[in-house]
Amino acid sequence: MFRLSSVGLCVAVALFNAQARAETVVPMKGQSSQQVQLDMSECQNVANSASSSTSTPSGGRIKGAAVGAAAGAVGANVRGNQHDEIYDRVDDDVKQDYRQDRAKQTAAAGAVIGGANQRQDRREQRRTNESTNATAYTSCLQGKGYQVTP
CATH class of the missing domain: 1.10.287 (Helix Hairpins)
Structure with a gap:
């Protein structure tokens, strides 16, 4: 049975995350694939809340x-x-x-x-x-011990 390594899984998940960013996420502290998924999800939520706090122009x-x-x-x-x-x-x-x-x-x-x-x-x-979202997402992952490359 073919099994993906945690680094390979991280790369695969990172390439197809919700924002369709073309980036590579590499765990630097030996995080498990489940932890990587949790961290990516949490960082995506952080990024979404960072960009949704601004109001759109109206009137x-x-x-x-x-x-x-x-x-x-x-x-x-x-x-x-x-x-x-x-x-x-x-x-x-x-x-x-x-x-x-x-x-x-x-x-x-x-x-x-x-x-x-x-x-x-x-x-x-x-x-x-979009720029704020990308920066917040990358910063969050880096803070959790991942190397993020575009």
Whole structure:
């Protein structure tokens, strides 16, 4: 019957762990294959908790729309004031409608920009979490007496 050595088992398990990292884990203190599996599982839990403690960015569209609406209303008012003699003769309801229309237009643009920024922030957060996860996993195993090589 073919039997895997504990080092061979560690290498095999390490190559196919849950995060699909291509790394080699070698026990340096004579740990049994059961202990290796327990340690790897524990370190995976440590790594997952290290990266899950950060929150994902949210509300980008709403924030972008709010900024866009404010910018549109202010911009409409500034453009109106540039033409004082004509703008003063325009009815207040018409001025208000103009400011609201500009606010709606720029709010829509702000929502698009805010959504794009939010997606970019989420991608960056995901990369940071993956890096944190890998570092925590490797550090944990090294602390338990394993040599970890990528």
